[in-house]
Amino acid sequence: MTSAAPRPADPDHLWSVDEHLEDILTTVHPLEPIELQLLDAQGCVLVEDVTVPVALPPFDNSSMDGYAVRVTDVAGASEEFPAVLEVVGDIAAGTADPVRVGPGQAARIMTGAPLPPGAEAVVPVEWTDGGLGEGPVTGMHARSLAPEGAAGHVRVHRSVEPRAHVRARGSDVRAGDRALEAGTVLGPSQIGLLAAIGRGTVRVRPRPRVVVMSTGSELVQPDEPLGGGQIYDSNSFALTAAARDAGAIAYRVGAVADDAVTLRSTIEDQLIRADLLVTTGGVSVGAYDVVKEALSDVGDADEAGGGVEFRKLAMQPGKPQGFGSVGPEHTPLLALPGNPVSSYVSFELFVRPAIRALMGLADVHRPRIRATLTADAPLSSPKGRRQFLRGTYADGEVTPVGGAGSHLIAALAHADALIVVPEDVESVEPGTEVETVLLR
Amino acid sequence: MTSAAPRPADPDHLWSVDEHLEDILTTVHPLEPIELQLLDAQGCVLVEDVTVPVALPPFDNSSMDGYAVRVTDVAGASEEFPAVLEVVGDIAAGTADPVRVGPGQAARIMTGAPLPPGAEAVVPVEWTDGGLGEGPVTGMHARSLAPEGAAGHVRVHRSVEPRAHVRARGSDVRAGDRALEAGTVLGPSQIGLLAAIGRGTVRVRPRPRVVVMSTGSELVQPDEPLGGGQIYDSNSFALTAAARDAGAIAYRVGAVADDAVTLRSTIEDQLIRADLLVTTGGVSVGAYDVVKEALSDVGDADEAGGGVEFRKLAMQPGKPQGFGSVGPEHTPLLALPGNPVSSYVSFELFVRPAIRALMGLADVHRPRIRATLTADAPLSSPKGRRQFLRGTYADGEVTPVGGAGSHLIAALAHADALIVVPEDVESVEPGTEVETVLLR
Known part of the structure; x- marks a missing residue:
């Protein structure tokens, strides 16, 4: 060590x-690095380049709640002249083998569910009658309360382009992409990305x-x-x-x-x-x-x-x-x-x-800035010693709190900065720029 | 709640x-507030005004390692004509009943030890012969190795003013002073102050x-x-x-x-x-x-x-x-x-x-700043919706990462800011000032 x-x-x-x-x-x-569970690695420095093992999303999927359709089946559809399609079933998120959509058919599909074979696009439910045979709807009824929604017919009120409302496999990251580089500090969104690509543990300091x-x-x-x-x-x-x-x-x-x-x-x-x-x-x-x-x-x-x-x-x-x-x-x-x-x-x-x-962090120091000294009187400092006075910082100005006495713990508790007086300076006038270490 | x-x-x-x-x-x-052990309260908001129960320091004490003396006994002392005083004992930090210093006497005293009765000031050890009968010394020998240092005679080479190198009782805080106000967030130095005034637990949210x-x-x-x-x-x-x-x-x-x-x-x-x-x-x-x-x-x-x-x-x-x-x-x-x-x-x-x-924090929001948009092309944003685009911020400029698609988790992991596009704005030109939420 x-x-x-x-x-x-x-x-x-x-x-x-x-x-x-x-x-x-x-x-x-x-x-030395160790392998940690993702949430135990929060705030730690990654020591490996992490490569994406599977594309994200891993399959073409719907970005809306709606109906998976063939484009030609809804070409020219309008509210006045809707396309009427047979609903062949539901495709919930997590479905492994979605039902096939044939000509004249549609499958009701949920956000994140795989685009079924045969379908080319998704029509949002708001562009349909939701299978109720009336006007446009604002959403679906819960499957558990209205199972009939996955059957019958749906009227589609608008046409769609191929791939509309479909998130393509790999459109977020592709397998083999670099997800995160060694040296990255793992915060919430980096931990989220690692989980998303299937990493339950990660090598960090x-x-x-x-x-x-x-x-x-x-x-x-x-x-x-x-x-x-x-x-x-x-x-x-x-x-x-x-x-x-x-x-x-x-x-x-x-x-x-x-x-x-x-x-x-x-x-x-x-x-x-x-x-x-x-x-x-x-x-x-x-x-x-x-x-x-x-x-x-x-x-x-x-x-x-x-x-x-x-x-x-x-x-x-x-x-x-x-x-x-x-x-x-x-x-x-x-x-x-x-x-x-x-x-x-x-x-x-x-x-x-x-x-x-x-920890292996690249930046080990507190931020330092130049600030204007605000004080009633000049600061004095012993020659040949670098002095660190406690101060409060706001808006480019730093003000000393308490005196130079090293036992002023009460003043320290009200400070959020250290004023640095170099070794060769014995007095600092108010209004002068001083080096300031920010303690927050 | x-x-x-x-x-x-x-x-x-x-x-x-x-x-x-x-x-x-x-x-x-x-x-609702609860009473917590000090270190469990780190980062929490204090809900009581904390008053100092005992003065700090609680007693007059030495700010140096040296000898507690009467001022008249060392008046006019120099290296050539030192004052020779009888060493009547040691006063270590923590001594409850320090030895009395009479005329012509001195007590060897350590930093933080109580000023003994009879003494008026402290002479730093560097201004003495350390009881060795030779020239000035740079320090004391460890008590355990050289117990004779607490006896014999010491030659003092300089005079001192009354109260020299003495920290007065209450010079840091006095009993009854307000140590911390309700609403203070407890960081390391606030926790240090609370411990220093004897508070082992504290009432916080x-x-x-x-x-x-x-x-x-x-x-x-x-x-x-x-x-x-x-x-x-x-x-x-x-x-x-x-x-x-x-x-x-x-x-x-x-x-x-x-x-x-x-x-x-x-x-x-x-x-x-x-x-x-x-x-x-x-x-x-x-x-x-x-x-x-x-x-x-x-x-x-x-x-x-x-x-x-x-x-x-x-x-x-x-x-x-x-x-x-x-x-x-x-x-x-x-x-x-x-x-x-x-x-x-x-x-x-x-x-x-x-x-x-x-938590009861006064400031619940991330910092927001105005930053200049750096981008290859204008940003587009849906009318009537406030858009939050992921970006990276540095030196007054913010640059979008990834697109507007809400599934771009890889881009999110490289963002440290959100670019805010208001509801009534549909396009933002590069070079425009934009509201930016800093995520760090």
């Missing part, structure tokens, strides 16, 4: 956002299984009483939801205490169901930074480039980050900082693209 | 697309449970052999996927044969798990149109306006449509035409808004 990527040797190297992202995207490869775990001895689960020095765990909830939103099957693991042995064994337990592991917290310079402690010197050290590397990024928020792989399958792991806003921004920038790369 | 809506009395009334949609949207009401069933004796399940006159069932797959895509929990029921008794009993069976029923096929003027036959004279006739009404719409594709309610709970039912393209277009125009109305 992962392979060794070249990494700067200097442990004090300050990584740029782009370097870190590139390291992730060159390391994380699409998951599966949704990645992402295990999200937060770390921190201060974390308490919501709805539990909060003791001194404690806060509620929010990262595992927000990032599990975000992983699903990105297309993953996400599993939330409750907060793990700051104990390296516990964390290592929790990660080992979770490996069985993980294509990607995401942790939050414990990646900074503190004496209790358990993720760093637990993973710095373990992992898959048996392979060059394996293991988890902790680095400092030239960004705000989100400076401390870990990335690498763990376990016998070299499962990729992203270790995000613990602050809720830092972890969410880090998820958007690094984890979401990783999930989408695992 | 549904209530009586005024309907035109004339059974031959040709309904406009807007009249039919209005009838649906005035009849289908949002589902649930996702509607939508049962999708196709009808037609000609229908065979994919991967089964195709007999004479048979085609594969695709509608139940496409519309189940589309219902999920719209936000529903969708259940697919395999194709039901054209038999009114079977269909009625299948619908009765499914009512237990349905907030909305969707059928395809059997709604036209044929003698085997089972949905019409089974539902025209049953349903909840005990309530005025109940039951299912079958109508003709001034649209192409999708002329025959049924809408009403069935069963003791007056469960809404939309009966769509059976042709795959007709049923998909009908789903987009009528079922998707109904699902989103059941």
